[in-house]
Amino acid sequence: MKYTFDELIEHPNPFGMDIVGATQKRFEAIKEIFSYHYDNNSLYHKYCNKHKITPDNIKNHEALLFIPLLPSDLFKALSTSGREEDIEKIASVPRSSIVTYFTTSGTTGIPTRYPFDRESIRRTTVSNTQINRHIGEIHEDSYLLMLTPPLEESKTGLIQGMYMSVKPILKKDDQISFGIKNGKLDLENMITTLSSTNYRPRHLFGPPFIYKEIAESLIKKGRELKLEEESKAFISGGWKRVKGEVEREELAKMISRAFGIYKENIRDGLGLTDIFSWLLECSYHHKHVPPWMHVSCRNPKNLNEEVEVGKEGIFAFLTSAITSFPSFIISGDIGLTTTSYKEKCECGRIGPTVEHRRRATGMSARGCALVLEEVIKMMRKQ
Amino acid sequence: MVYPAYALPGIQENALEFRNVEFKNKYGKVILKIPKMEKKLAKNVVNKLDIARNYLTQKPVYEISNVVSETTKLWLDPNFQYRKMAEKLLPIVTGFSPQMVHTFLDGTMSNMSKELHQIRLLEKGSNIERIFCVLEEIPGPEILAIVKALYNRSTIFCKSPSSEPLFAALYAQSFADVDKKIADCIAVAPWEGGKPEFQDLENFIYGERTEKDAVVLFGNIDAAESIKQKTNPAAQFTQFTRGISFGVISKEMLEKGKVDSVICDAALAVCMYDQRACFSPQLYYVERGGEISPKKFSELLAKKMQELEANLPRGDLSFDASVTLTELMSTYELQDLIGNAKMYGIRSNGEQTGAVIYQKDNKFETSCLYRVIKIKPVNDILEIPTLVKSSPSLEYLHTVGVASSEGRKGELEKDLKKLGVSRVTSISDMYQPSLLEYDLFN
Numbered sequence A: 001m002k003y004t005f006d007e008l009i010e011h012p013n014p015f016g017m018d019i020v021g022a023t024q025k026r027f028e029a030i031k032e033i034f035s036y037h038y039d040n041n042s043l044y045h046k047y048c049n050k051h052k053i054t055p056d057n058i059k060n061h062e063a064l065l066f067i068p069l070l071p072s073d074l075f076k077a078l079s080t081s082g083r084e085e086d087i088e089k090i091a092s093v094p095r096s097s098i099v100t101y102f103t104t105s106g107t108t109g110i111p112t113r114y115p116f117d118r119e120s121i122r123r124t125t126v127s128n129t130q131i132n133r134h135i136g137e138i139h140e141d142s143y144l145l146m147l148t149p150p151l152e153e154s155k156t157g158l159i160q161g162m163y164m165s166v167k168p169i170l171k172k173d174d175q176i177s178f179g180i181k182n183g184k185l186d187l188e189n190m191i192t193t194l195s196s197t198n199y200r201p202r203h204l205f206g207p208p209f210i211y212k213e214i215a216e217s218l219i220k221k222g223r224e225l226k227l228e229e230e231s232k233a234f235i236s237g238g239w240k241r242v243k244g245e246v247e248r249e250e251l252a253k254m255i256s257r258a259f260g261i262y263k264e265n266i267r268d269g270l271g272l273t274d275i276f277s278w279l280l281e282c283s284y285h286h287k288h289v290p291p292w293m294h295v296s297c298r299n300p301k302n303l304n305e306e307v308e309v310g311k312e313g314i315f316a317f318l319t320s321a322i323t324s325f326p327s328f329i330i331s332g333d334i335g336l337t338t339t340s341y342k343e344k345c346e347c348g349r350i351g352p353t354v355e356h357r358r359r360a361t362g363m364s365a366r367g368c369a370l371v372l373e374e375v376i377k378m379m380r381k382q
Numbered sequence B: 001m002v003y004p005a006y007a008l009p010g011i012q013e014n015a016l017e018f019r020n021v022e023f024k025n026k027y028g029k030v031i032l033k034i035p036k037m038e039k040k041l042a043k044n045v046v047n048k049l050d051i052a053r054n055y056l057t058q059k060p061v062y063e064i065s066n067v068v069s070e071t072t073k074l075w076l077d078p079n080f081q082y083r084k085m086a087e088k089l090l091p092i093v094t095g096f097s098p099q100m101v102h103t104f105l106d107g108t109m110s111n112m113s114k115e116l117h118q119i120r121l122l123e124k125g126s127n128i129e130r131i132f133c134v135l136e137e138i139p140g141p142e143i144l145a146i147v148k149a150l151y152n153r154s155t156i157f158c159k160s161p162s163s164e165p166l167f168a169a170l171y172a173q174s175f176a177d178v179d180k181k182i183a184d185c186i187a188v189a190p191w192e193g194g195k196p197e198f199q200d201l202e203n204f205i206y207g208e209r210t211e212k213d214a215v216v217l218f219g220n221i222d223a224a225e226s227i228k229q230k231t232n233p234a235a236q237f238t239q240f241t242r243g244i245s246f247g248v249i250s251k252e253m254l255e256k257g258k259v260d261s262v263i264c265d266a267a268l269a270v271c272m273y274d275q276r277a278c279f280s281p282q283l284y285y286v287e288r289g290g291e292i293s294p295k296k297f298s299e300l301l302a303k304k305m306q307e308l309e310a311n312l313p314r315g316d317l318s319f320d321a322s323v324t325l326t327e328l329m330s331t332y333e334l335q336d337l338i339g340n341a342k343m344y345g346i347r348s349n350g351e352q353t354g355a356v357i358y359q360k361d362n363k364f365e366t367s368c369l370y371r372v373i374k375i376k377p378v379n380d381i382l383e384i385p386t387l388v389k390s391s392p393s394l395e396y397l398h399t400v401g402v403a404s405s406e407g408r409k410g411e412l413e414k415d416l417k418k419l420g421v422s423r424v425t426s427i428s429d430m431y432q433p434s435l436l437e438y439d440l441f442n
Helices: A004-009 A019-040 A042-050 A061-066 A072-079 A084-090 A118-134 A157-169 A187-196 A208-220 A248-259 A372-381 B039-058 B061-076 B081-094 B098-122 B141-151 B166-177 B196-207 B221-230 B259-275 B294-311 B319-338 B381-389 B406-418
Strands: A098-104 A112-117 A143-146 A176-178 A202-206 A233-235 A266-272 A277-280 A293-299 A302-306 A313-319 A328-339 A353-359 B002-004 B018-025 B028-035 B130-134 B155-160 B186-190 B213-219 B236-241 B244-249 B281-287 B342-348 B351-358 B372-378 B397-403 B423-425
Touching (some): A019 A042, A042 B319, A084 A112, A098 A157, A112 A118, A118 A277, A143 A157, A143 A187, A302 A313, A313 B319, A328 B319, B028 B081, B028 B186, B061 B081, B061 B098, B081 B098, B098 B141, B141 B155, B166 B186, B196 B221, B221 B236, B244 B381, B281 B294, B281 B381, B294 B342, B319 B351, B319 B372, B397 B406
Parallel strands (some): A143 A202, A202 A233, A233 A266, B155 B186
Antiparallel strands (some): A293 A302
């Protein structure tokens, strides 16, 4: 049987589908994966029963809002013990099918783990590849310099995921290289690497703080580069380390000056760590959701309710790409929908598009009671 | 309508610059008028307070006590103009439900009228002439600080938080209905502490102090550290910072005839102030071996909290707090299905307004507040000090409420005090701290 996910992912222009068709296919793809998890995951089945939802209730696109969501914190809580059998409680595949546990670094220092089978790895990789191809406009002759350590020096999803999803687009292995070696940034080597390649256009990828460091050095030394008109600077990873020092607008100016990249080609990506995906910006700086995913902003007091376009809500991510655990996640992230799924973005691609605003500030009490996060903050300070 | 959220006695309104701040939540909208604070104005206020103090110094303490007592009586009258204003506006400014504000005012003022006589007798008196008091977002400490200042014949200048500038101003203004000259000894104004634009002002307020001054701080630990550094070492510095509290229920209290009242007290201690106070319990340790199990206790507590929700509803939650609470509640719901915890939800109008979470392990853990209480079993309540000892929260422990036989309570109290717990009391007293417990002049 061919899943709707595969149909969508193989579409020659998934972000250029007609809106009605894409909406119907999104509904079908998500409903299929929902039915799969409902049938194959006893914990999720119980959870759905508790919420009185079965696949029969999901009759149309609007009903996707009723799919029970797993909180991002659950993965964190189940990862605390470090025992695989705890995290397997959330798996929809047998233990023997789990080939790896992807991790994300948590703020508490304990990595959060996610069980992946081969099929989920294939699907998430293809999903990210299509996003990079159709929104990032990376093509087979492109070159990508990753301003990160190489694969053997880092297992983070940010680096591994980007490499795995870009490589299938390119013709040869030497079309990707890494700017940081042994934990150090070698500016001269980076300049040489970029200058010596014949692949065009040359793109960059990295976290904001590295861009800042490199751009500052290039400008200070008068070694500004001039990449191609189509070159892009893809930004991913936390803004935490540069916030307070430099705002996004300021960083874009620095990157533009240091690499000769147009501002519309400086593209931020929103990493959805729980589902190992990223949403990339188009030239209008709108982060596009592919038709095999459903990202919406919900009312925190009623998760079955979507807030209006342009209003802040709690992010809910549903992807049809993951088979190894129910990939219907409610996070602690606050954002808004900037283009509804019924509209097209200014760039001509279909919606929805979203914008991440912030991580919820938590329960810090308006009072004199201390909450755990404050205790942790104070311990760190000490 | 715009309401003034300051009290600057002796300063003409036309000498002040104002800004309006809007507060809005599910209880309504209010605009508060806030003066622009700066060093010159603060100096002027302090001069006026110094002059006003002459009246205080000549007044016998019993007369001051009468003024406080009369003012307290006024606050107990539902038709008193300031009380009416507080009941109307505090839910919007603080997020507490109107019923909570009503209960807080009734409870605090009646408690105070009972304690005033004792406070007068017990006050040691000090040579402090001026108190500069930094307030927290939760209403209450201003009452304690103002009353104790007056008994000491000190003037008091309160810095109210810009996120809740109202109650201290109303309380200060209310003294004028009984004795205008006493009201002239109390100033209240908000500003955003620590911001660069208030550096000069804060250098004056905290830095230009002498041995005749005291800086008293109710607030978060970060602010306390920074204010302490700014305060002239010649001045007296006292801090009451944020804290964590928990409760203990021993097996002998889980017997028929006792358990109902323990559950009632335990539910009230959680619900009062929506768990936002430093004395609110975040966890109850319940001893095994009683007539009912710790798990059954959790279920009964949830039932009582649900009942309370009707008369003392949880207040409004900020958007971010709602997001975090939603995520947490879903996590516990799933942990319940896995068998790692048992969650008893409390709901109102389709919204989850609290939860009792029973967990089998006995690790000391805090809650996310806003009426989410954890219940953990222990084999013996005397194990608790050992469990608490290894927690990172140890140094922030504030109150431990104990429901137990006197003998065992005494033994537990001794061990808890060794760990540095400052207040061990009954569960019913957890949320009603006595004014006598706070020593402003250390």
